[in-house]
Amino acid sequence: MQRVHTAASLIDAQLAADLLTSLGIPNHIFNVNAAGAIGEVPFINAQPEIWVADDAQAARAREILAGVADTHCDDERNCPHCKEPNPAHFLTCWHCGSALPD
Ligand SMILES: [Zn+2]
Incomplete structure (x- = not known):
């Protein structure tokens, strides 16, 4: 059993888990109930984690989830002033607070 992903939110975790399940990779989400403890325990300990039951499928699962993350990055652009990434629809x-170029 291997951890393949740490999600930013429970919704992200569920989407990732559903994607892996739909591709035939059995998985489990841990820390489902820990989100309520954020602020009381270190943040990284409370994030939902995706674990794959079969170690042989862990690399494939990471590849799939990395591909999903890359897709999100295509919709970002960096601020010309501070270089922070912003979603493409932000003005x-x-x-x-700098204006973003079109
Ligand atoms: Zn900026």
Whole structure:
């Protein structure tokens, strides 16, 4: 059994788990109930984690989930002022407030 992904939220974890399941990779989500403890325990200990039961499928699972993450990055652009990545539909930088170019 290997951890293949640490999700930012329970929704992300569920989407990742559903994707792996649909591709025939059995998996489990851990820390489902830990999100309520954020603020009381170190953040990284409370994030949902995807674990794959079969070690032989772990590499394939990481590949699949990395591909999903790459797709999200295509919809980002970096702020010309502070270089922070912003979602493509943002008009101003979330970080410094500078106007983003079209
Ligand atoms: Zn900025």
